[in-house]
Amino acid sequence: MRLVFLGAPGVGKGTQADKVASLNGLLKISTGDLLREAVRSQTPLGLEAKSFMDQGKLVPDSVVIGLVRDKLSDPSCGKGFVLDGFPRTVPQAEELAKVLVDRKISLDRVINFQVSREDVVKRLTGRRSCQKCPATFHLDFAPSKVSGICDRCGGPLIQRSDDQREAIETRLRVYDEQTAPLISFYEKQGLLSNLDGSGSVETVSQNLTKVLATRKTA
Ligand code: AP5
Numbered sequence: 001m002r003l004v005f006l007g008a009p010g011v012g013k014g015t016q017a018d019k020v021a022s023l024n025g026l027l028k029i030s031t032g033d034l035l036r037e038a039v040r041s042q043t044p045l046g047l048e049a050k051s052f053m054d055q056g057k058l059v060p061d062s063v064v065i066g067l068v069r070d071k072l073s074d075p076s077c078g079k080g081f082v083l084d085g086f087p088r089t090v091p092q093a094e095e096l097a098k099v100l101v102d103r104k105i106s107l108d109r110v111i112n113f114q115v116s117r118e119d120v121v122k123r124l125t126g127r128r129s130c131q132k133c134p135a136t137f138h139l140d141f142a143p144s145k146v147s148g149i150c151d152r153c154g155g156p157l158i159q160r161s162d163d164q165r166e167a168i169e170t171r172l173r174v175y176d177e178q179t180a181p182l183i184s185f186y187e188k189q190g191l192l193s194n195l196d197g198s199g200s201v202e203t204v205s206q207n208l209t210k211v212l213a214t215r216k217t218a
């Protein structure tokens, strides 16, 4: 199974990507997680990406394309992958197509997560992320067992710098301008399936399983 998860910030791509990857033995490739890891490790790439991410702007295409190309050559991609948050621009989607052709593989499905703006803002403002690992929680919808402590690794939970109101507004605008055009890009290729991303994490996960079991058509 080779999937792309598309959707505005906060629609639940990362949450569902974790589930679908562990249920099906897929490699989750999240450009956001890879970039945050690079920022934490203070690599040259991380230092370049940080100011874009803090402001809610996109990191240059060349940087993220390089990250994804490396990951797609990982042997753990064998059973398939789920791309979470990539591609995010038409040039990224075109580059991805070239990489897949080189590897003689193709995408099975692009899942377009649909959630109201009001819900997206609630999900983002209440999100808490582990400072040490990629785990995320929500103050109301997915609280950690011990307040402020990561269930997975015991690290401290913090609010991502781009989960502040001003950066959220920028991210939503950037999504409308640069990422939403990918909906028609993939629709034209017959790869797009819409997913109702409202409702609880469990409900969305069940909807996703149903969508993945049906034939391709939005
Ligand atoms: P990235 O990390 O990809 O952020 P994003 O797309 O803005 O998406 P989020 O991670 O904020 O949301 P999500 O859809 O994963 O939702 P989640 O599951 O966490 O990118 C960050 C930055 O990196 C970008 O701004 C950019 O600078 C850079 N970047 C990354 N990729 C790039 C690319 N390809 N090109 C250029 N730059 C790139 O859920 C959100 C919250 O809601 C959580 O708290 C969760 O617990 C909760 N939640 C989830 N599902 C539900 C539910 N069903 N009900 C209630 N709560 C829920």
Ligand code: MG
Pocket: 013, 014, 015, 032, 085
């Ligand atoms: Mg995410």
